[in-house]
Amino acid sequence: MKLAGKTLIVLLLTLGAFIAVAPFLWLLSTSFKGTEELFAFPPSLIPKHGVTQNYSGVWNAVPFGIYFINSIIVAATSIFLNVLISSLAGFSLARFRFRGRNFFFFLIISTMMIPKEVIIIPLYTTVLRMGMADSLLGVILPFAVEGFGIYMMRLAFLSIPKEIEEAGIMDGVSSLQLWWRVMLPMTKPSMAALTIFTFIGTWGDFLWPLVVLKSPEHYTLQVGLSSMIGTFVDNYRYVAAGSVLAIVPVIIVFLFMQKYFERGIFAGASK
Amino acid sequence: MSRRTPYFFLLPAIVFLAWFMVVPALQIFYYSFLNYSVFSASTFVGMENYRRLFADVNFWWTLLNSFLFILVTPVLMFLSLVLALCVRNLQRGTKLFRTFYFLPVITPIVIAGIIWRWIFAEDTGIANYFLSLLSIPNVHWLTEYPTTIISIMLVTIWRGAGYYMMIFLAGLALIPKEVEEASLIDGATIFQQTFHILIPLLKPTLIFIFVISSTAAIKIFTEIYIMIPGAPMANKALVSFLYQQAFERFDLGYGSAVGVVLFLITLSFSYVNIKLIEQRG
Known part of the structure; x- marks a missing residue:
């Protein structure tokens, strides 16, 4: 039995x-x-x-290489901004006592309840007014920082023992040095989790880039692939080869960083 | 350290979130009272957009469809719980299974949509091919409403099961080992243990998954955009309707009214979530 x-x-x-x-x-x-x-x-x-013609075909028939580079630019910039700004904010919320701290923390957590889909219209007019329509910057900036990242980095900084901070202050380091040199290296697992979350999120993002990007030379992979279904009505082969190429980086990154990814999900689930 | 230091660290995050999240979340309400297209100056029209919206059959159909997508939640929860319980009882190979189940989770939705569009293609797709081996006539996976809803739900299940399985595993990991061992010593069978001990203790995880899965379901867009682009609007979902009004017809005011409805629905889900969390202590 x-x-x-x-x-x-x-x-x-x-x-x-x-x-x-x-x-x-x-x-x-x-x-x-x-x-x-x-x-x-x-x-x-x-x-x-x-x-293997499908693979060479998709590179030659559409600006697939450009889609690829655009996706890399979007993912890399978003990761950089998100990890940097979230760790600054997380450090502040975790290691300082100051007036308004609870208010700011509440505000940041509240933004997690605002769905992307709801705010795309005002965001579109914002991006338009800032002259960033049809640009990668317009894709990147609005969702570069998200409440979840700050929440996660705050937890990481909270878990660092008080003694380490005190030792740093005894050595006379400034707040910036305390953050950058002493504490940030200790949050590496959380930074890694945030990196892979942001990578998978931005690499696969579709609705917002679809709204912002108009000219094919600015398309990301997902927008490019979806436009190929339209133009190459039944050319499955190119779309298939393109999809394989677009999915390979995600699988590679995931396999190398699975541990951190799972840790991040555990942290998110036990909040 | 100056008294201002903590604010400097916080400043970039607050600027980003205020500018791109909080302000737009307020603007959407304001826009919904405007006659606003990108090409002309906006005028205040009061409740006009809402009057039009409530008289628009496509609004009611897409709203209904979005709610229908929530039906995927109980199926997903059941499947992912079963997977989690199975994976947990395994001595070896858990990592391998977790990796396999996670591939669909990390796959961009556009690509998942493309793959399943081919699988469900009427004459050439592999789904109907397998059915034909069983002498079942062709199913109109992508052309006949409400079958289209079920096809898209299958993709949601395919993509989501591994993710929710991980969250269940996280929840199960929080249950003290002694609780389980004690119940087994008391002579409980594995089924009794699962239903009487584990599932009640998993209540917080169940609530969490219920809320995030339902919220995700009601916001469905990309799967529909990729898999059934040619379907009539009445067979699509609320965000498809919002996208059409705002970005294909450039009626930003009207689209914003749709956005407000969606916002109120997701906020009420969050409210239920918070209430249920408070209840458990």
Whole structure:
């Protein structure tokens, strides 16, 4: 009975894992298919005549390289701003006592209840007025800082023992040095978690870049891919190859930083 | 250290959040009372946008559909709880399973939508191919309402199960080992233990997941944009309607009225969440 139960669990989990992974294999297989095999019925799971033209095709037929670079710029800048500004704010909220601290903390937490989808209209007019419409800066700035990041960094700074702060003050370091040299290095796991959250969030973000970006040379990968479905009406092959290319960085980053990602989810879930 | 120091550290964050979050969240209410397009000066029209909105069938349909998407929540919760309980009872290979279940979570929604659009394609898709092997006639996954809602829900389940499983694992990790061991010594079966001990103790996690999953469901947009772009507006969701009004018809005032409705709904979810958290102490 015990053994039967264990076997059942493993079978169930394996089935689940198959369902989770199979669509990716289908995507990968499609990306190597030639035209004649694409709509073959019954569908072939492993391409009989694997071709790589789809990959070279997507690079040449659309400015895919530019989409890629744009996505990297958006993700890198967002990560930099988010980690820097959240750790400054988290440090302040965790290590100082000052007038209005609770008010500011409450304000920051409250912003987590404002859905992106609700504020895109006023944000669009804001970005328009700031002359940032159809620019990567317009995509980056509005969501560069989010309440969750500050919340997470505050927790990280709260967990540092008082003695370390006192030792630093004894050595006569300034507040800025205390933050940068003494404490920030101790929050590395949280910074790593915030980095991967921001990366996955901005890399996959769609609605806001779709609203802001108008010219193809400014498209991010997601906006570019969605526009390809429109123009290459049935050219599955290029879209498949493009999707594979766009997903590879996410999988690589995730596999290398899975530990921090899971830690971040645990922190978020136990708030 | 000067008395002003903590404020300097806080300043950049407050400027960003005030400028791009708090002010727009207030502006949306103001905009909803305007006749406002990007091309012309705005005029104050009072409740006109809301009067139009409440008389617009597409508003009511998309609102209904957005609420229908919440039906995905109980299914997702059940599946992810089962996965979490299974993964937890495993001695080896948990990391491998967690990695597999997480791939859909980190996949950009656009790409997930593209993949599933092909899987659900009527004549060439692999979903109907498998059904045909079982002699089941073609299902109109992406062309027939309300089947389209179910297809999109399946994608939500595919993407979300691994994420909520992780949150359940986090919740389970908070339950003291002694509680479980004591119940087993008392002779409880594994099922009794799950239903009478673990699930009641998981209540905070259940509430948390219920609220975030429902909030995510009501804001659905990208899956619809990618998977059923040609469907009539009445078969789409509230954010699709907002996007159409504001960014395809440039009626920012009217779109803002939709935004206000969405905001009030999500705020009431947050309110329920806070009340339930207070209740448990």
